[in-house]
Amino acid sequence: xxxxxxxxxxxxxxxxxxxxxxxxxxxxxxxxxxxxxxxxxxxxxxxxxxxxxxxxxxxxxxxxxxxxxxxxxxxxxxxxxxxxxxxxxxxxxxxxxxxxxxxxxxxxxxxxxxxxxxxxxxxxxxxxxxxxxxxxxxxxxxxxxxxxxxxxxxxxxxxxxxxxxxxxxxxxxxxxxxxxxxxxxxxxxxxxxxxxxxxxxxxxxxxxxxxxxxxxxxxxxxxxxxxxxxxxxxxxxxxxxxxxxxxxxxxxxxxxxxxxxxxxxxxxxxxxxxxxxxxxxxxxxxxxxxxxxxxxxxxxxxxxxxxxxxxxxxxxxxxxxxxxxxxxxxxxxxxxxxxxxxxxxxxxxxxxxxxxxxxxxxxxxxxxxxxxxxxxxxxxxxxxxxxxxxxxxxxxxxxxxxxxxxxxxxxxxxxxxxxxxxxxxxxxxxxxxxxxxxxxxxxxxxxxxxxxxxxxxxxxxxxxxxxxxxxxxxxxxx
Amino acid sequence: xxxxxxxxxxxxxxxxxxxxxxxxxxxxxxxxxxxxxxxxxxxxxxxxxxxxxxxxxxxxxxxxxxxxxxxxxxxxxxxxxxxxxxxxxxxxxxxxxxx
Numbered sequence: 001x002x003x004x005x006x007x008x009x010x011x012x013x014x015x016x017x018x019x020x021x022x023x024x025x026x027x028x029x030x031x032x033x034x035x036x037x038x039x040x041x042x043x044x045x046x047x048x049x050x051x052x053x054x055x056x057x058x059x060x061x062x063x064x065x066x067x068x069x070x071x072x073x074x075x076x077x078x079x080x081x082x083x084x085x086x087x088x089x090x091x092x093x094x095x096x097x098x099x100x101x102x103x104x105x106x107x108x109x110x111x112x113x114x115x116x117x118x119x120x121x122x123x124x125x126x127x128x129x130x131x132x133x134x135x136x137x138x139x140x141x142x143x144x145x146x147x148x149x150x151x152x153x154x155x156x157x158x159x160x161x162x163x164x165x166x167x168x169x170x171x172x173x174x175x176x177x178x179x180x181x182x183x184x185x186x187x188x189x190x191x192x193x194x195x196x197x198x199x200x201x202x203x204x205x206x207x208x209x210x211x212x213x214x215x216x217x218x219x220x221x222x223x224x225x226x227x228x229x230x231x232x233x234x235x236x237x238x239x240x241x242x243x244x245x246x247x248x249x250x251x252x253x254x255x256x257x258x259x260x261x262x263x264x265x266x267x268x269x270x271x272x273x274x275x276x277x278x279x280x281x282x283x284x285x286x287x288x289x290x291x292x293x294x295x296x297x298x299x300x301x302x303x304x305x306x307x308x309x310x311x312x313x314x315x316x317x318x319x320x321x322x323x324x325x326x327x328x329x330x331x332x333x334x335x336x337x338x339x340x341x342x343x344x345x346x347x348x349x350x351x352x353x354x355x356x357x358x359x360x361x362x363x364x365x366x367x368x369x370x371x372x373x374x375x376x377x378x379x380x381x382x383x384x385x386x387x388x389x390x391x392x393x394x395x396x397x398x399x400x401x402x403x404x405x406x407x408x409x410x411x412x413x414x415x416x417x418x419x420x421x422x423x424x425x426x427x428x429x430x431x432x433x434x435x436x437x438x439x440x441x442x443x444x445x446x447x448x449x450x451x452x453x454x455x456x457x458x459x460x461x462x463x464x465x466x467x468x469x470x471x472x473x474x475x476x477x478x
Numbered sequence: 479x480x481x482x483x484x485x486x487x488x489x490x491x492x493x494x495x496x497x498x499x500x501x502x503x504x505x506x507x508x509x510x511x512x513x514x515x516x517x518x519x520x521x522x523x524x525x526x527x528x529x530x531x532x533x534x535x536x537x538x539x540x541x542x543x544x545x546x547x548x549x550x551x552x553x554x555x556x557x558x559x560x561x562x563x564x565x566x567x568x569x570x571x572x573x574x575x576x577x
Contacts, residue, residue, distance in 0.1 A: 104555040197535040211534045237543055241536055308521045311514060319495060326496070328568050333561035339573045340496070348498040356497055360488070361511060363495045377521050379531030384524075386532065419513050435535020460535075 107204020179428025186453020287476025
C-alpha cells in the first residue's frame, strides 16, 4: 500500500482521499517510511518535523469527516527550500550566519500553500544563499543524487529536487536565480518550473539577486507542477515587484496539445550539450512534431553573453542584499570591540567561501572606476538578450533547448573550479536575465541511467503554452 | 581589455565588503576572481552602445497601493530573534568615538 501511495500524483491522491480509500494519516505514514529509508543516503533535508506534519494530517482527516471542503493541496506532503521563511522551522539558507534563526513570519508562498491545506514536511538543503549549481556549497551537508549517490543533485535547489526524485515529498518549492530550479530538476529527473518574473511573490524569500530571483515548483509530473504553480502565483501587495495579474489557468489547458505551434530549437545552446543530452532534446522534439508542432532551428548568439552578464549582475545584487547580515538584527553575532569589528568578525565567520567570492566579485563590479565597465555593460547585455528573445518570438511561439549541458556530475568534480561550475548554467541563465518563464521536463536517461532534462522557454506570461508543450513531451516520452 | 586583479585589490574589496581574509585566502581569491573576470570580459568584445542598460525585467513603475492601515510584524517577535536587544532597540557595540 505504501509504495502505491507514493505513486499517486496530487489529483489521484485527492480523489482517493475524497473517496475515503485512504486517510491523510496513512499518506503521511507512507512518506514517513520513505523518508526513513531514503534520507540517510540522500540527505535532502536540513530540518524535518514529521510529528507536526502528522498533527496537521489528523486535523485534516477530522475536518474531512465533518464534511468540510478542504483545499486543493489537502494531504499533499511538501518540502520547502531552506531560503523560504517559515515560522514553523528554522530558516538558514544553508549558511552558518543564520544558524538557528526562526523567522517571525511566513513567506507568502508558504502562506498560500498552507491556505490550500498543503502539509509542510521540512526544509531542504541548498547551496549557501542559493549560490551554486551542485548543492555542495551548503554549510551543513552534501546532498546526493537519488539516481547515483556519488553524484550531485544539481543546485542550488538540490535538496528540493532530490526530495521529490526520491519520493520523500510529493512536491517541493525551489528558487531560480540562474537556473536553480530547472538545472537540479534536470539532473534528478523531475519537472522544474521558473515562472515569469513577478508572477510569484518574493516576500519571505531570502534575497540573492532581486531582479533575477523567482520561486517555483519542483514535482514528479507536469500536472503536479501546474497545480502548485497555480496555488502560489498571483499578486501580493507585500512584494512591490509582484505583477497585478491573477494566477493563470494551467491545469485545464494541459490536454490542449501543440497542434500548429511553432517551436524554435536554439542551436547554439544545443551545441553546448553532450551527445547524449542532445539525443534527449531531439527525442523531445520528435514528440512535439508528432503532436503537430513545427520545429525549426534558430541561432541566438547573443545568449552566449548571458553567462558573463549574469556573473556581474547576480554578484552585484548579492553584495548589496547580503550587506544586511551584519550581526545586528538576526542570526550570528561574533564579539568585537566596535560595531565595525563586530560586523567584520560576524561576516568572516558566518559566510562560506563561495558566498564570500560572490560578495567580493559584486563589490568589485560596483566599486568606483569599474561600475560602467562591469555593471552598466552587463545591464546592456540584458537588453541584448531580451532583444534576441523578442526576435525569436516573432517567428516562434516557444523555444526548446537543453536544461543543462550535461547529466549529473560527480561530487567534487567541479567544486574546485568556479568557472567550470558556473558553466553548468549557460542554458538557463538567459531566461533569468530577460525575466521570462521556462520549464525543465525529463527527457529519458543517458547510458548510465542518469536523467536528461529538456527546457522549454517562452515569452513573458506564456505559462499556459509552456505547460501544454511540457505535457506533450512528458506524455510522448513516458 | 583585461581585468587582472592583484592581491592589494582583493584586500581592498574584502575590506569594502567587511570581510577579513588570511594571506592564503587573498592569494586563492586573487586566482579565482581573475579567472572569473576573464570570463566576464567577453562582454566587452561586443559594441553594446546601442542597447540601453536594463535595470529590471519589469517596465511598470510606481504602482501605488491604497493607503490603508494593515497589521505588520510584532516588534517583540522581531526583537526576540536579534542577537542582542534592549527595550525597543537592537543593541550593538560602541559606534561613536570607537577606539
